[in-house]
Amino acid sequence: MRNQRKVLIHSIAFSPDGVSTAYLYNDIALAFNQAGYEVIVLTTTPHYNVVKENLAQQPLKRKAFGLYYTSIFNGVKVLHVPQKKFKSTALRLLGFIYWHIVSLILGLAQKNLSAILSPSPPLTIGLINLIIGKMKGARVLYNVQEIYPDFLIEQGGLKSRFIIKLLKWLERFVYNKSDAVTTIDEVFYNTIEGRFIDKSKLHIIPNFVDTSLYKPLSKAELSLDIVDFKPNDNLKLMYAGNIGHAQDWEPLIKTAILLKDDKVDFYIIGEGVMKSYLIDQVKLHNLSKVHILPYQPRELMPQLLAFADLQFIFMSKEMEGHGFPSKVYTIMACAKSLIVCSGEGTPIINFLSKHKCAKLITNQDSNIKTEIIVDYLKSVTKAELEEMGNVGYEAVKTLYSKEVVANQYVSLTNALI
Structure with missing residues (x-):
């Protein structure tokens, strides 16, 4: 019998990484913690914007011969799958695949999950969460921060018809199989609303700011x-x-x-x-x-x-x-x-x-x-x-x-x- 609700936050960036998605989900994790949830975070090792001061305050401990690392963020346990900014496309792809495989294993190892929350991109994180959610009996919430594959197509970096078709199918699959999908703005909402079978799953929750840190100064x-x-x-x-x-x-x-x-x-x-x-x-x-x-x-x-x-x-x-x-x-x-x-x-x-x-x-x-x-x-x-x-x-x-x-x-x- 579950004594406490437990949420898994699965994000490609989290503290001690120093990027906006990390800061956003740091605060979301703490909000769940303060609401009485047991919170566990599944993420990568810092590789977007590595801040030495953050690393010193939140040191990573090597586990399973370096298969993954752990740290503690304000009382919240964080699991880190190794990632680096490789210049080689092949190495980046291998790192991406490795992150997904290890994340799936670590996610399935969690007991008594009530819910899983993750932001896009990437789309594939939503698929991993659906597998974990199905196996663990947990509700899945998917947060659309950027609209993929639309962005890749319009930027001109994605031209393969097969990959575009595959990603569009994956997008709709993740949206419609998730228990709820949130997006940050009316424009985003209107853009993806037609991709849902059940539109009541789609909600608008804006992003936010830490007003204790960001405040007017003279x-x-x-x-x-x-x-x-x-x-x-x-x-x-x-x-x-x-x-x-x-x-x-x-x-x-x-x-x-x-x-x-x-x-x-x-x-x-x-x-x-x-x-x-x-x-x-x-x-x-x-x-x-x-x-x-x-x-x-x-x-x-x-x-x-x-x-x-x-x-x-x-x-x-x-x-x-x-x-x-x-x-x-x-x-x-x-x-x-x-x-x-x-x-x-x-x-x-x-x-x-x-x-x-x-x-x-x-x-x-x-x-x-x-x-x-x-x-x-x-x-x-x-x-x-x-x-x-x-x-x-x-x-x-x-x-x-x-x-x-x-x-x-x-x-x-x-x-x-």
Whole structure:
């Protein structure tokens, strides 16, 4: 007889990995724990964004001759299947297969499971959970963070008709065999709703932010390095996150060129495949007011946001319909406004248009887009930006705090079991 409800959280990223999905599911795990569930997490070894400080606080212990590792996160047991960022496609594929096989074994070894919760991507994690759930008599919840295979197809990286057909079949199978599916936004909901036989399985639960960490700070509370973060009266725009293909960097460079002689500074903070391109562009055009800095610890993010006047997110056409940057919530939680470029009807535009805390630019022409950005930066006042930031902050406190949203996962699970 089961004495306690037990939930398995199965995610490709979890603490001590330092990425947004990990932070999100860290808080969801703690919400289940606080609600009286026994929680066990099945994940990988840190390989997305390895933060030495996180590893020191949550050391991994080798088990079964290195077949897997274990750690403890705030009282929650975590099982880690080894993964690395291999450059070789063949090695990445082998690592991916290994993760699935070992995850299945470790999942089936768990006793008295009540429920299994996992985020996409990948789609295959949903299939593994359905097998575990069937064998263990557990309810399966699948959380759609990104829509696959749509994203792979539109990005142009997936062209094989056979693989596309297979992935589309797998997507519908996972959706319809899961006991419940959640997605983060009305746009995502409308996109996948028609793929369900029973649409009542589909629920909207937004992402959220830790308002105890991300909160407004005054300039007097900052302790940033003044060499990297020069205090002056210039308007300061910032992007902090992965510097990759999800962002459209062309309008940023064009804007910086046109505002070369204006009192505007641009800060780009993080790592990623497009960082070298941006560094080259800054040198090529002698953009002395574009500051490209390395990854900063998560705990410093409230200070970084407080330092800047405006955060920018310029979504690439390939990504804008299939992803929602979680940094939107953290920016709003720190009472900061945004300037966002993305197509009409995309998740980020749909979300921010309701909350009036961002300048939204939906024109897809690069030159027109840049012109709108330049005109806005020349005309907007810091007082106006502050007012917009406060509006976003009030919305986060009411609707998107971790206390409010994480408990929606708990409530849905309670209803299922």
